Amino acid sequence: MNHLAKENNNFNLVRLLACFQVLIYHSYSFYHKIDDTLFFKFIWLFPGVVIFFSISGFLIAKSFDYSSIKSFSIKRFLRIYPGLIVNISATFLLLYFLRFIKINLDSIKYFVSQLTIFQFYVPESFKKFGSGHHPNGALWTISVELQFYFLFLVTAILLGWKKRSIKFKNIVTSFLIIVSCLINFLSNSHMYTETISFKLLFNSIFYHFTFFGIGMLFWINFQNLKIIFIGKFKYWSIILMIIILMIIFFDITIRRYQYENLSFLYLLILVFTTFSFVFSLNGLSYRLLGKTDISYGTYIYHCLVINLFIILNVNECLIPLTWLISINLGLLSWVLIEKGFLAKKSSL
Incomplete structure (x- = not known):
């Protein structure tokens, strides 16, 4: 087979479940209704963004191996930008007609930044809408x-990726993962989170490469790893549930975006279990x-919908x-x- x-495989289903986790958690978070109940403790332990990044690392590395550089670049553009352009245009028009913004330099900078790779940028005048941060805050992950696409493409071209051995790819990817972990750890240890420099670093691939890289390692070593993942979901899920019960019972704090040893090990097991689910239950x-596949569209609209509810x-x-509206x-x-x-x- x-x-x-x-x-x-179950990539589309996993992406949708990860999207639902983000959607549910954000909806309560924006309304300031997150509490210390078992429900929120449990849902926190399945961070959708970490799952997205890991799956992306796998699929992008796979796509590059089966594509020319030109077709790879076009595929990535077609996957992200058509839906994103419509989403950004809808966001802009909604804010304009609700009179939260005007056509001025701020709105032009916002519109241009959203159409490039700076979706995390938001002028102060735009922060009046909804939760008081970004009208469509989930776009920072885009x-x-x-x-990641640009970093992977440039690195692959410079290193002649397709011609390299599995050992070489493992060494390079592992090195980049370690560097990303160090950047993450040191920035959280020595920088103030409210500074511009930290915010720029947080929104960079250098801070978040770790789980993209782990997804890449899954693809690079797929032939050797599949024996312990394909059809083995029930075993991985048991391991994961035991760990989750321990985390909840001992009230262990798990961080999603800040490197910490126990958190990293837990998220690693979560990613292993996720990939086992992808390749089980055929x-x-x-x-x-x-x-x-509605996960991408649901994801890029959900913050806008929640913020609109708050404003109304x-x-x-x-x-x-x-x-329901986001879906x-x-x-x-x-x-x-x-x-x-x-x-x-697909025609490419």
Whole structure:
């Protein structure tokens, strides 16, 4: 069986579940309704962004091995930018018609930055909308994702990646992971988080490369690793649940974006379990979702929807409605925009 074929693996389902984790957690967080209950402790332990980054590392390394540099670049553009351009335009128009922004230098800088690789940038005048930070705050991860594409492409070209041995690729990727861990650890130990320098570093691939790199290692060593992951999800899930019970029982703090030894080890087990799920339960994703992939669209719209609810003073009891609207916007994005462009991507 070809486990890399879309109909045989569960990448789309995992991405959707990771998206739901982010959506649910953000909806309560923006409303300041996160508490110390078991539900939020549990959902915190499945950070969707870490899962996204790991899967991306795997799929990007795989895509590069099967593509020319030109087709790889075009595929990456078609996957991200068509849906993103519509999303940014919708965000801009919504803020304009609600009179939160005007057409001025700030709005021009915002619009241009969102269309490049600086999606984390937001002028002060835009922070009046919603939770008081970014009108569409989840887009910072799109910036990191795009930076990963550029870093991977440039590094691969300079090093002649396709011609290199598995050993060489493992050494380079492991070295970059270690460097990223060090950058992450040292910046959190010696920099103030509210400084511009820290914020720029936090929004860079150098801070977040670790789990992209781990995903790359999964692809590089796929032939050797598949024996311990394919069809082994029940074993990995048992290990993960035991660890989660220990974390909750002993009230251990797990950090998502700040390097810390116990947190890193836990997230590593989570990623291992995620990849085992991807390559177990053959065809589950295809049976549930078919070829539909609404995770990207849902993800890039959910913060905008939640912030709109906050501005309109919608009662917190209607928080689940933000989930429904975000999912439907994700579906519309897939049907009207992404699906057509991904068909062009497939032809490459």
